[in-house]
Amino acid sequence: MGYGKAARALAFAVAAAAAGTSASAGTIHGAVRASSLRSLEGVVVYIDRIPGAVFSPPAARPIVDQKNLMFVPHVLPVLVGTTVDFHNGEEPSGGRAINHNIFSPSSTARFDLGTYGYGLSRSVTFDKPGVVTLLCNVHPEMCAYILVLETPYFTLTDREGSYRLEGVPPGRYVLKAWHPLLRPDSREVVVSGEAGVTFDLKR
Amino acid sequence: MFRAVIRKFLTSAMLLVVGLVALEREAGAIPTFARKYRTSCSTCHVAIPMRNAFGEAFRRNGYQIPAGDERYIKEEPVSLGAEAWKEMWPEAIWPGAIPESVPFSAYAHQRFVWDNPKDDREFDAPHELELLMGNTLGRNVAFFGEFVFFEKGQNVPGLKRLFLQFSNLFEGKLGRALSIRVGRFEPGIADGYKDADRLTMEHPITLDYRVTNAFRIRDAQSGLEIAGVPHRSFEYVFGVVNGQGVTVNDPNNSRDVYFRAGVKFRGMGLDGSGSPEGDELPMADNYVDDSVTLGFYGYRGLSTQTEGGVTFDNRFRRMGVDARLNYGRSYFRAGVVQGRDENPYNTSQRDVDSTAWFVEVDRVFKPWILGALRYEKLRIDGKSDLTQLVPNLTLLARANIRVSLEAFIQPSLDADPFRTFKANVLFAF
Numbered sequence: 001m002g003y004g005k006a007a008r009a010l011a012f013a014v015a016a017a018a019a020g021t022s023a024s025a026g027t028i029h030g031a032v033r034a035s036s037l038r039s040l041e042g043v044v045v046y047i048d049r050i051p052g053a054v055f056s057p058p059a060a061r062p063i064v065d066q067k068n069l070m071f072v073p074h075v076l077p078v079l080v081g082t083t084v085d086f087h088n089g090e091e092p093s094g095g096r097a098i099n100h101n102i103f104s105p106s107s108t109a110r111f112d113l114g115t116y117g118y119g120l121s122r123s124v125t126f127d128k129p130g131v132v133t134l135l136c137n138v139h140p141e142m143c144a145y146i147l148v149l150e151t152p153y154f155t156l157t158d159r160e161g162s163y164r165l166e167g168v169p170p171g172r173y174v175l176k177a178w179h180p181l182l183r184p185d186s187r188e189v190v191v192s193g194e195a196g197v198t199f200d201l202k203r
Numbered sequence: 204m205f206r207a208v209i210r211k212f213l214t215s216a217m218l219l220v221v222g223l224v225a226l227e228r229e230a231g232a233i234p235t236f237a238r239k240y241r242t243s244c245s246t247c248h249v250a251i252p253m254r255n256a257f258g259e260a261f262r263r264n265g266y267q268i269p270a271g272d273e274r275y276i277k278e279e280p281v282s283l284g285a286e287a288w289k290e291m292w293p294e295a296i297w298p299g300a301i302p303e304s305v306p307f308s309a310y311a312h313q314r315f316v317w318d319n320p321k322d323d324r325e326f327d328a329p330h331e332l333e334l335l336m337g338n339t340l341g342r343n344v345a346f347f348g349e350f351v352f353f354e355k356g357q358n359v360p361g362l363k364r365l366f367l368q369f370s371n372l373f374e375g376k377l378g379r380a381l382s383i384r385v386g387r388f389e390p391g392i393a394d395g396y397k398d399a400d401r402l403t404m405e406h407p408i409t410l411d412y413r414v415t416n417a418f419r420i421r422d423a424q425s426g427l428e429i430a431g432v433p434h435r436s437f438e439y440v441f442g443v444v445n446g447q448g449v450t451v452n453d454p455n456n457s458r459d460v461y462f463r464a465g466v467k468f469r470g471m472g473l474d475g476s477g478s479p480e481g482d483e484l485p486m487a488d489n490y491v492d493d494s495v496t497l498g499f500y501g502y503r504g505l506s507t508q509t510e511g512g513v514t515f516d517n518r519f520r521r522m523g524v525d526a527r528l529n530y531g532r533s534y535f536r537a538g539v540v541q542g543r544d545e546n547p548y549n550t551s552q553r554d555v556d557s558t559a560w561f562v563e564v565d566r567v568f569k570p571w572i573l574g575a576l577r578y579e580k581l582r583i584d585g586k587s588d589l590t591q592l593v594p595n596l597t598l599l600a601r602a603n604i605r606v607s608l609e610a611f612i613q614p615s616l617d618a619d620p621f622r623t624f625k626a627n628v629l630f631a632f
Contacts, residue, residue, distance in 0.1 A: 038275075
């Protein structure tokens with residue numbers, strides 16, 4: 001799967017760009033624990049809807065690529081209103097092109113981009129918050145998730161399950177943790193400088 | 204006389220231990236579950252195939268690690284659809300998986316037998332070769348089977364067990380309270396002391412005795428069983444089976460039914476709660492689980508037999524209690540079963556009662572040296588009244604190579620009570 005530092009950096013950069021900067025912005029840091037997972041990387045930690053707050057989607061378009069019969073990244077958090085490019089980066093193998101078909105059965109955003117080949121991209125704008133499951137009709141073992149969120153304050157955990165959410169304005173929020181295989185969890189957090197929250201996710 | 208028996212046993216045991224310890228043997232490859240998790244047999248077994256508390260919880264959980272199977276799997280299964288395809292159901296097939304490697308393991312026994320009444324000593328090698336198959340088919344679906352190629356010195360190939368199990372149905376709401384298995388399996392009434400869990404070569408009398416040839420508790424049966432662990436300390440089993448063991452065609456239209464209820468105090472939960480949750484599975488010192496487990500069970504059946512060209516029915520029942528006390532390196536086990544057969548011989552002898560019971564103590568002296576001593580009695584009205592004593596010494600040359608030395612003594616006999624001495628080497632791969 002591989003989220004990597006790049007994916008986490010992209011997620012945070014998009015969030016920070018949308019949020020702007022504030023001299024009094026705080027940081028939420030902590031860890032996610034889940035005994036049933038081999039790797040704790042890729043848990044989305046985010047601030048849930050802030051009543052009355054509206055955020056503009058970023059101009060930069062995140063990319064969901066398809067390589068080695070996998071979606072990359074496996075989990076992508078985006079701000080509602082973001083347009084995502086779905087790119088077929090599957091290099092031909094043995095002279096044969098490998099086509100993919102991306103579709104989503106989710107009520108949050110139901111779509112079918114059809115089958116297309118190497119080097120091509122198609123786009124979807126996500127206007128509704130929620131979870132979007134991505135599947136490929138050609139390769140049933142492929143799947144990925146887009147988490148469409150209502151605030152730009154989100155990040156992904158690293159391999160140890162640690163996360164750091166910076167640039168959060170002071171205030172009281174609901175902080176959530178989400179992983180595709182586990183039950184989500186939420187905590188109330190008050191941000192005034194540094195705040196620490198640990199999640200323990202279960203199936 | 205008893206001293207002579209003990210002398211014979213100890214002399215033979217010492218000679219064999221010296222002989223076997225002198226052999227050098229590399230451990231074979233590892234069986235299916237050990238391959239899947241890249242772990243030793245000792246993770247789940249005190250001495251193969253006798254399971255420890257963790258191994259028992261693993262079995263009850265549908266051959267999955269209770270604390271979270273995915274993180275321990277080292278051999279990735281072949282996906283039959285990503286988990287997200289669940290969202291497409293019923294418009295798509297529910298996703299599953301198959302094991303990456305062929306899920307077969309083998310158990311082989313080499314044996315030396317001293318049959319005292321016949322004054323016969325011989326090598327029974329190979330004594331048995333069986334193929335075991337088992338793994339999961341995605342989350343919460345498992346299968347297990349046993350095929351015997353060679354048994355008691357003869358080619359008698361046959362399928363002993365093969366079942367499919369759906370574990371932890373409606374897990375979100377019911378947890379581990381509901382599992383269903385279908386196929387051919389040992390009825391779960393013996394879960395307190397399963398046949399495969401014994402340290403001795405001889406089967407405990409409560410599982411092994413027969414009033415007629417048509418029924419024995421430890422025989423595999425074809426049917427359906429519902430079981431679960433609704434609470435860490437409580438388990439239940441209900442089953443419906445054809446009856447009459449592994450006969451291909453059930454000779455009557457009646458199904459046998461059975462139930463079991465078990466409760467465990469202290470120790471690791473029956474659902475595996477309380478088991479270690481580190482990054483790797485613990486492979487050592489897994490035999491301590493201070494606890495008390497009690498079980499109660501019943502079986503009711505109808506057997507149809509043909510003798511002397513006459514076919515007749517026998518309605519029968521068995522009711523039993525079993526208990527296990529684990530304390531440090533010692534295990535104390537006991538069981539009693541009471542039976543009633545209404546027409547076992549098609550003679551004027553009706554309502555034949557039987558009672559079998561045993562007490563056993565097992566001890567882990569070292570992780571590779573174990574001992575067992577079992578005392579058991581059987582009484583069948585008008586037919587037999589047996590007392591049996593089974594001392595056993597088990598040595599683990601490797602986690603997958605087990606050497607057993609065992610005597611079978613019947614003090615109730617007027618003649619020489621020493622019946623047999625067996626030395627067995629079991630290896631698994």
